Amino acid sequence: MTIDIAEEFTAFLPLIISTFCVGVGLWMAHHIIIVRFSENGNEKLFSRQLIMLGLTLVSVLIIILSLPISESSRNQVIALVGLVISGIFAFSSSTIFANLLAGIMLRITKPFRTGDFVKVQDNFGRVVERGLLDTEIQTEGRDLVSIPNTYLITHPVTVTRTSGTIVSTTLSLGYDLSNSDVEKALLEAATNCGLVDAFVQIIELGDFSVTYKISGKLEEIKNLISARSALNKQVLDVLHSQKIEIMSPTFVNQRRLAEDFKVIPAKKVVKTESHAIAVEDVAFDKAEEAEKNEQYRLEITSQIEQMKESLREADEDQKVSIKSKIDALETRLKQTKSEVKEG
Template sequence: MSVIQSVTETLSLFLPLLLTSVVVAALLWLAHLLLIKRHKTEGNEKLFPKQLTMLILTVVGIIAIALSLPVSDSTRNQVIGLIGLVISGVFAFSSSTIFSNIMAGTMLRVTMPFRTGDFIQVSDFFGRVVERGLLDTEIQTENRELVSLPNTFLVNHPICVTRSSGCIVSTTLSLGYDVHNADVETLLLQAATNSELSDPFVQILELGNYAITYKVSGMLTDVKSLLTARSSLRRQVVDALHDAGVEIMSPSFMNQRKIADDGKVVPAQRATRGSTPETVAEDVVFDKAEEAAQREDSKDQLLVKIAACEETLKTVDNEHKGQIQNQLKMLQDQLKVVDQTISE
């Protein structure tokens, strides 16, 4: 009888711990299933809040198990203090990597210096944002490479973001003093206009010993075509100057060929490019970033429409309520499809 009583007392002591452990394990498993496993095909952009939630739930679960230990209050407080010390030690030792990246990622979410699809320049890295994750941010570069930048790197370096409302596209070149700057300015302004840039302007950057350095710039409203616009501006500058007979060459250029003193090295006139459609650089280079940006825009538009429908339901009469509810359900289904889109 004493043995059974002893076993019963032991079970009664450890029963709260067992029940708490089972409940915590079940809740964490269920949370992982609902938040992570069912959405594992989603990119880091959408998994960020779910991963952060799982981290918080895990810490809360560990504390709950510690509180259910069959020990005295003083010992329980020591155990909780030990857990806090271990967590603090983990954060301290990993502060330069994991924890600091998590905190930096959270700060970037709060400050929102950029969003998915934006062009950013960080140090020597330039590209479009594909995903913003818990630990890093992925961009697609001009070479179509996917580069993961740690969030701490983004926080510790200035971020240049190309504004969606438009950006300045420019190029520079040097011309000799034998060409009047007024003529050069006219030609460069015409080149910028031909490349479909608005509000073009020309600056003189440097008066060198042998040449003048010019810079022509213009406003590009469709920032998605940034690479094409830069190439188009340079092409139009070359065409405009060559068509006007202006030699684009260093005054100190030496060539072994015998040419007349007044001869100019200008390509011969050629026919306009054929009607064969050209490949747009951005369609090839930033394909994944463009898909991510389109998904983000689609989701934002659906959320606005859903909010409008919900507001309409509050004031609409019963006769039209069914129609609004059907429209709301259709929008919610479309939102689910967008959320479940697999990031390639």
């Protein structure tokens, strides 16, 4: 009886040893490949996660080869595992696998980065994070929307340029107004709200009114939402201050009005409060934080790389000082990672 137990244990000994070694190896690989570089953000871990996936598949193969079974049975198990993996890829090709390949494509083409304003169909917001299978954006309503990567490569993606974008609004005015006066007033409105290189277009000559479009370049794109609202506000204020009536010529009212009566609200002095909150500070808080964290990590990583280069040519006294600085920077990186997780 004891001999039989010993023989059984001897037969399973290679499986036990290989399982233990594979487990320890995967654990060490996870800490070396993933954990040590996790402060660089999920986007930087994409290639390393693929490496871990490959190592896991190799580990499964090693365990199968160490099973105490005949060679023909082992080949059948390997064929079965291969068939299962192939089936998984085949059935998920339109979802998981397709999104994975789409994520690789997005990293190669780099159409946008963290913090950019993007619009895909009806979804508009700032990019928070680019994952393996989807991309997360934060909308104007402060909500987080996860868009599959396949959706991003099969639909046009509009990316707001960081160097500036055009902000515009349209309105209809009557034919009784001189277009030169209207153009002057609209350009003044665009200037008042901080737009540069403003221009006015006549979009349509309708049956009863003329459609104007005022546009200008916004250099600080982080204030995009506020700038659109500010432009509309300035258009109202400037036209009203110049006694230009914003109303359709087909307007009908049952009240009797004098011929020189203008439908313009009375001018009020509005005191601007210093504690006013910008829309973008509330709506895109997570996207703003993600962008700042990524830039901060990249700056610290660049400093660490430069110090490691100078460490090779430094003398012994300088090496101690440089190493302490590197340790301090690496600690700051880890602190940034923990703050992001807590947030």
